[in-house]
Amino acid sequence: MAQTEPQSVFRLDRINALILVAVFSAAVLLYTKWAKEGKPLFLRKIPGLDAVEEAVGRATEMGRPVLFVPGIAELDEIETIAGVSILGRVAKIVAQYDTPLTVPVRYPLVLAAAQEVVEQSYIEAGKKDNYDRDTVKYVAGEQFAFTANVNGYMMRERPATNIYMGAFFAESLLLAETGNAAGSIQIAGTARPEQLPFFIAACDYTLMGEELYAASAYLSHEPIMTGGLKGQDFVKMIIVICILVGVALAIFGYGNWFIDSFTAS
Amino acid sequence: MRTTIPIIVAFLSGLVLALAPFFREDNWFGGLKQELTEWLIIVGGFTLLLGVVSITRVNWTAVTRRKEGWGYKVLTLVAVFAMAIPSVLSPEWSTLFGRADGSIYDWLFVNLQSPMMATMFATLAFYIASAAYRAFRARSVEATILLITATLVMLWRVPMGEWILERLPGDIPYLLNTYIMGGANMAVQRGIIIGAALGAASMSLRIILGIERTYMGKG
Numbered sequence: 001m002a003q004t005e006p007q008s009v010f011r012l013d014r015i016n017a018l019i020l021v022a023v024f025s026a027a028v029l030l031y032t033k034w035a036k037e038g039k040p041l042f043l044r045k046i047p048g049l050d051a052v053e054e055a056v057g058r059a060t061e062m063g064r065p066v067l068f069v070p071g072i073a074e075l076d077e078i079e080t081i082a083g084v085s086i087l088g089r090v091a092k093i094v095a096q097y098d099t100p101l102t103v104p105v106r107y108p109l110v111l112a113a114a115q116e117v118v119e120q121s122y123i124e125a126g127k128k129d130n131y132d133r134d135t136v137k138y139v140a141g142e143q144f145a146f147t148a149n150v151n152g153y154m155m156r157e158r159p160a161t162n163i164y165m166g167a168f169f170a171e172s173l174l175l176a177e178t179g180n181a182a183g184s185i186q187i188a189g190t191a192r193p194e195q196l197p198f199f200i201a202a203c204d205y206t207l208m209g210e211e212l213y214a215a216s217a218y219l220s221h222e223p224i225m226t227g228g229l230k231g232q233d234f235v236k237m238i239i240v241i242c243i244l245v246g247v248a249l250a251i252f253g254y255g256n257w258f259i260d261s262f263t264a265s
Numbered sequence: 266m267r268t269t270i271p272i273i274v275a276f277l278s279g280l281v282l283a284l285a286p287f288f289r290e291d292n293w294f295g296g297l298k299q300e301l302t303e304w305l306i307i308v309g310g311f312t313l314l315l316g317v318v319s320i321t322r323v324n325w326t327a328v329t330r331r332k333e334g335w336g337y338k339v340l341t342l343v344a345v346f347a348m349a350i351p352s353v354l355s356p357e358w359s360t361l362f363g364r365a366d367g368s369i370y371d372w373l374f375v376n377l378q379s380p381m382m383a384t385m386f387a388t389l390a391f392y393i394a395s396a397a398y399r400a401f402r403a404r405s406v407e408a409t410i411l412l413i414t415a416t417l418v419m420l421w422r423v424p425m426g427e428w429i430l431e432r433l434p435g436d437i438p439y440l441l442n443t444y445i446m447g448g449a450n451m452a453v454q455r456g457i458i459i460g461a462a463l464g465a466a467s468m469s470l471r472i473i474l475g476i477e478r479t480y481m482g483k484g
Contacts (some may be wrong), residue, residue, distance in 0.1 A: 009292045012419070018287050023344055024463075028470050076305055078465045081472065085479035090438060108316035113480060120482030138319040142378070144385035156334065170389060178390040191461035193454045201400040209457040213464030218469070222317050223478060232467040 014260060017259055020235075027234045032227030041230050047207030048187050049218050052163070055185045056093045059160035062148065065100035066090070067159040067184070071166020072146060073261065075109040078213070079191050083166030084113050085216035088187070090163060091121035095130065102153065105134040107147045111138045147171040151178040164188040164203075165212060168195050176202035279473035320345060374394055391447040417441060 035041055059066045068090055070083030087103065091229070094101045103118065105111045114136040122131035136216035139149040151174060154162070162179040164172070167187070172188075172195040179186045181204045188199035189207030199206045207215060210232070217225035290297035313352050324338040332338075352370035356363030364370045401416075403409040420426030421441050430437045471477035 007289065009289055009294070011289060014287055021283070024466060025470060028467055032476065037414075074309070078468060082479050085477060088479040088482065107309070108312035108314075108319075111315055111319055112312055116482040117479065130463055134319075134323050137323045138316040143317070144381060144382045145378075148381075149426055169288075171388065173392045173396055174385070174389060177396055191465065193457045196457070198396060201396040208459035213461070213468040216468075216477065225471070228327030228467045228471045228476065234465045236460065236463055239463075244282050
């Protein structure tokens with residue numbers, strides 16, 4: 001009877017990815033440690049995030065609400081978690097200015113998380129009495145029913161500021177164009193390249209890709225949070241060097257082993 | 266305690282999900298990813314009630330206070346319960362119940378919900394036209410380059426445009442495919458994707474380690 005070799009419990013074919021995860025984690029932890037120790041870390045300006053406070057101020061002056069849409073994906077999407085984290089920062093500014101806030105959501109889990117986040121922001125701003133449980137509301141589970149509801153709200157209530165942060169799909173342009181028609185100042189952020197052109201065309205400021213994930217740390221102004229961003233930049237630099245080395249090796253016909261070492265199974 | 270337990274849960278769940286791809290799925294650790302995904306579906310199912318409560322409370326308040334457009338809120342409430350109640354009743358009681366063909370739920374879905382969704386999606390064409398008009402206005406050198414490139418790519422993507430381009434000197438469709446779509450466009454998209462992936466990984470790490478707590482209402 002032929003005997004088969006026992007298989008390893010590890011995916012040895014993914015060892016390259018594991019090495020990258022280890023390098024990445026080490027870089028993030030190292031920069032976070034440095035940030036904790038008080039080492040100054042430079043962060044480039046993100047105009048879209050600098051505009052958030054100004055946009056909320058505009059809403060306050062106009063006496064109109066701020067609309068925040070944390071994407072239309074479920075809470076297991078990291079983009080939605082990023083959106084909810086930014087909501088916490090925005091809600092605190094909104095609470096300080098006593099501006100009405102509306103947060104329509106598509107999933108009950110997002111509803112629960114967003115309600116908790118907004119309530120905590122009002123508490124931290126010392127405005128717990130101003131918190132309305134229906135600030136965050138579940139409007140519809142279907143993509144276009146959700147869009148119809150939010151668009152209707154924009155045209156009726158004419159919010160002064162619309163903030164879209166999270167995962168968006170075909171509804172991105174429907175939302176952004178309606179907000180534009182309603183005369184709102186609009187700030188959007190998504191990590192989906194296929195939706196970015198729509199937001200860029202219809203919004204005043206757009207956070208692209210990684211900027212969405214950096215937003216919460218950026219708005220927090222906490223050094224410990226910026227450590228993660230610097231670690232990320234360090235790994236990005238390594239990737240750029242690897243790409244350049246790969247291109248140079250490929251041009252001279254020696255690149256196969258190098259490219260194969262980055263291939264995922 | 267209110268923060269510590271969620272952070273421990275996030276740490277353990279995040280660690281398992283981050284390491285699971287490096288283990289074979291047929292062993293207990295590799296299988297934990299599937300197990301956790303099923304837990305998420307179960308938890309999500311329980312929270313569905315929260316959604317129903319929220320939509321009912323928000324709309325009912327608007328109706329009782331006779332806010333502007335309250336009639337539409339009544340319609341929303343009727344629609345929610347007209348779809349939900351017959352769909353959860355047993356089809357053994359009547360063929361109108363459940364979600365099979367011929368049920369109330371199916372009739373409402375096919376004849377109302379589905380056409381309304383399609384209508385909303387179809388309006389996208391008009392929104393694209395107005396957004397494109399704004400984006401492609403040749404106000405600067407960059408906008409003019411964008412306008413010319415976009416016009417050529419759009420022309421290439423429609424049958425009549427492709428027919429015209431094929432008859433012009435020089436292999437324009439090949440050049441567009443190789444240098445615009447496969448070159449500049451692809452390079453930019455990959456740059457954004459790599460940046461976004463690293464951003465997502467960095468944020469995940471901050472959550473797993475409990476540095477980022479805003480998502481649970483802690484600053």
